Amino acid sequence: MRPAPIKRCRGFTLIEAVTVIAITGVIAAVVVGFIRSPVQGYFDLERRVETTDTADTALRRMGRDFRLALPNSVRSVGTSPLCLEYLPTVTGGRYRAEAPGAALDFTTPTTTFDVLSTLNPIPASGDQVVVYNLGIPGADAYSGENRATILSATANSITLDTATQFSLASPGNRFQILPAAEQAVFYVCTNSGSGIDAAGNGNGSLYRLSHYGINAVAPTSCPAVSTDSPMLAQNVSHCEFDYTAGVTQRNGLISMRIDITKDHETTSLYNAVHVSNSP
Template identity: 40%
Template sequence: MTRARGFTLIEAVVVIVITGILAGVVAVFIAKPVQGYVESTRRAVLSDIADGALRFIGRDVRMAVPNSVRVDASSHYVEFIPTEDGVRYRVEAGGGSSNILDFSLSTTEAGFDVFGVSPVSASVGDYLTVFNTGQCSNTTCTAACGNLGANAYEGCNRRTLTSVISTLSGGVTYGTGISFTATSNPLPFDSPGHRVNFVPSTGPVSYGCTGTLGALDASGNGQGQLKRYTGYATGAGTWNALTQPTAFATGTNAVLADNISACTITYAQGVSQRDAVLSLSLTITRGSESVTLYHEIHVDNQP
């Protein structure tokens, strides 16, 4: 009968040494794949953040009032006037409704009826704008001016809604009646497609890259942020018509992405006649790892 045996101290030391050698050899081959996995995960997170931010901007810009997109000289800020709905207005009397939108210079217009029975996604206090070409008036929004102006930032072709009524005269719903604040002058230009755009009461929207761009902090992270600004220009007056704002003392802002190390925004206006292209390049850096995404947004400028 064989008696149970243990192991000597020398045998234990030999096993520990051999195990350590094997572990060291294996670690050399495992370290790189593990490091690669960690880095690829970090890149995926950065790419997802940048892609989400750029797509969010794209959805916003595609709903902009035609000819309202503008980019500042530093190529770090883009501003536009968003739309929440659009309808066709009546220019001739209909069988059940005859409140047309009159562009006559001898008339102070304050309301009109629209085609269709679908509800309008606009509320009292919102704005409407007609045939926005981006041209400012020569002096003020007056009939005597050689160019009345068709720039929604300036306000010649913008009005404040006072009522949105879906039931017209006689209790019969033919469409929707729109009323707005009358001014001393009519809307300057008729839209060839008889379209009007509705703008939220919060007014223009800006996206901007703020902070220290082009330099990393001690941890290798970008020091900039991509922010969305709104509510900084409201009311019936001018909305910074001559100078695009890059500082926002009022309104609200939200951070779309941080750790921004580089940011470039360009706008090619007049591409393919009524179309334009807004180009965005965004670089996010964390732990000295950078990801750069480029995104182009088609802008429809047909007023």
């Protein structure tokens, strides 16, 4: 028998390897050119969605709070458009104005009065009741002339910790409850006028500050922000708050604008909230 022929194994030559590498590089460059724009577009879209969601969430939260504000309690702080103060409410109702029952008497100090509508939630001890807040001398919750602290309450009755004679009766026999846990609330926008940093991000932040007491005199500057203050938005490059009371004082308009800048791209949102000033 003749011996089987010897099989010779051959590999790639250097020229073939270099050719394959060169061709692969050309193909990779072409592929990168096709997918670069879609990938960059995806990251751009993700950034825009994030900044839009941040601004929208902040404005919605502010709008909800201002709609629940005590009538005639919104006030601008000083001449700055970057800070607004208001008194939040948690519930309200109608008081009994005449006997039988425990009526709220405006001619003599009162300790207990009946509530005609069921309170929900029931006020806690330390919460405050306000009657007919007009925001003027004699009927200003900030000054305390129509405000009293609650000792205890049920769904249909309120007992005050001190006998109080409220200044003016409400035409609709209405009252509002202020929470002791928050007292006055401020929305503060810091560093919004300092532009953007080297990375293209806004330098400012938006905060919601509470429990600053209820001060008769409007502060001339916004309260200080600490490291543990609750933040609603960051990367803020510009914000504006403006409050305009209605001509008849039965409504008001709060205009809010916030710009969020990230990676040299700015998202700007505007919202206007009608505030009921009918106490």
